[in-house]
Amino acid sequence: MTPEQVAASYDRLAERWLDLSAYGFAPVERAVAFVKRKSAALDVGCGTGRLMGLLRTHGFATDGIDVSPAMIALARDRHPDARLFHADICGWELPRSYDLIVAWDSVWHVPLVQQAAVLAKLCRGLAAGGVFVFTTGGPDGPEERRDSHMGPPMYHATLGIPKTLHALAEAGCVVRHLEYDQYPEAHVYLIAQKSESGQPGVYDRVRLRPVEAGDLPRMYELQMDPDSNRMAVTIPRSRDAFDSHWAKALGDPVNTTRAVLLAGQMVGYISCFPMDGEDHVGYWIDRAYWGMGIASRALHLLLAEVTKRPLVATAATSNGASLRVLQKCGFVVEEVRHSPATDRYPECEEAVLVLR
Structure with a gap:
C-alpha cells in the first residue's frame, strides 16, 4: 500500500481516535524524562492530537504532521493554536529542529524501502541532546504486513530490531530504552537520544x-x-x-x-x-x-x-x-x-x- 492508500484508510477511521485514551502516555513520559530542554516537540502521525495535549503539560510547543486529512482536521479542532501539517513524512522536510520527536504507532506505516531514510531524517531533525520515541515491529529481520483488522485495509512494515538499531546508531543516536511493551505481541517502543554535539555519527x-x-x-x-x-x-x-x-x-x-x-x-x-x-x-x-x-x-x-x-x-x-x-x-x-x-x-x- 502507498502512503496515500494508508491515509484513505485512516480517513475512514478518524472518528475512532477522538477518545481520550492514555494509551502510549507512560512510554512518552519515560522519553520526556531524558529531555533536557523542553521547548519544541514534533508528533509524527499526530492523528487527532491525542498526545499533543500530554506534551503541552510538559511545556512543549508541539507541531503535528499526519498523512490523513480527516485526522488533521480533527486535530485542528482539538488544538486550534498548534502548527499542523497535512503531509507524508517520507517527503516532508522538517521546518526546524526539535527537542523531542514522538512517532507513536505511525512510522511503521512507511513503506519498507523508505523506513531507514525516514528514521535517519527524524534523527537529523533532533536538536543536540534531543530525544526520539517511536514504535515499531519487533522481529529479527525486515517484514511487511497487510491486514484489515480495523475494517479498511492497512499496511505495516519494520526493519527488524537489528537494522533499526543500526539505523539509529548511524544517525548519531544512542538507544536509551527498548521494550516489548505488549509481549507476546511483537510491539516495541524505543527511546533514542542524539549526542550533545549534534553531529550524526555517520x-x-x-x-x-x-x-x-x-x-x-x-x-x-x-x-x-x-x-x-x-x-x-x-x-x-x-x-x-x-x-x-x-x-x-x-x-x-x-x-x-x-x-x-x-x-x-x-x-x-x-x-x-x-x-x-x-x-x-x-x-x-x-x-x-x-x-x-x-x-x-x-x-x-x-x-x-x-x-x-x-x-x-x-x-x-x-x-x-x-x-x-x-x-x-x-x-x-x-x-x-x-x-x-x-x-x-x-x-x-x-x-x-x-x-x-
Whole structure:
C-alpha cells in the first residue's frame, strides 16, 4: 500500500481516535524524562492530537504532521493554536529542529524501502541532546504486513530490531530504552537520544578509497537493485556490459573512481569521468543506506580530491534525493531538458547541474 492508500484508510477511521485514551502516555513520559530542554516537540502521525495535549503539560510547543486529512482536521479542532501539517513524512522536510520527536504507532506505516531514510531524517531533525520515541515491529529481520483488522485495509512494515538499531546508531543516536511493551505481541517502543554535539555519527565514518577489482561483484549487485534503478531512472547493465564498462573505466587514469566505505564496509561508489567534453560526477549508494547523509559526505570528499572545475552532474527531475545531494554540495541547476531513451536510460525529464 502507498502512503496515500494508508491515509484513505485512516480517513475512514478518524472518528475512532477522538477518545481520550492514555494509551502510549507512560512510554512518552519515560522519553520526556531524558529531555533536557523542553521547548519544541514534533508528533509524527499526530492523528487527532491525542498526545499533543500530554506534551503541552510538559511545556512543549508541539507541531503535528499526519498523512490523513480527516485526522488533521480533527486535530485542528482539538488544538486550534498548534502548527499542523497535512503531509507524508517520507517527503516532508522538517521546518526546524526539535527537542523531542514522538512517532507513536505511525512510522511503521512507511513503506519498507523508505523506513531507514525516514528514521535517519527524524534523527537529523533532533536538536543536540534531543530525544526520539517511536514504535515499531519487533522481529529479527525486515517484514511487511497487510491486514484489515480495523475494517479498511492497512499496511505495516519494520526493519527488524537489528537494522533499526543500526539505523539509529548511524544517525548519531544512542538507544536509551527498548521494550516489548505488549509481549507476546511483537510491539516495541524505543527511546533514542542524539549526542550533545549534534553531529550524526555517520559523518565521520564515511571514507573513500580507490575501487579495486574485488569490489566489482558488489558494485554489480548494487546496480541491479530494482528500487535503486527506479529512483535513478536507469536500466541496469548486463553482466557483460558491466564488465566491459568497468574494465575500460578502471584502466583509464583520467577517471577517478572511489569505493564509498562506512565504518570500513563498502556501501557504494562514486566517480568523476569525462563525457562529451565535460567532466561529470556520478554515484551509487546501497538502498539500505539511503537517507543517512552518506551520498552527501562521499560527494564532499570527492570534491576535495578532484579540484578541477566546472563539474557536471545529471539527474532525473523525479529524483529529488539526488538533486538535494548535489545542490547541498554546491551544484546549481543550469538546464532542464528532455532525455530520450537509450539502452542505459529510460526517457525522462533531466536536470543538468554544474559546480563552477
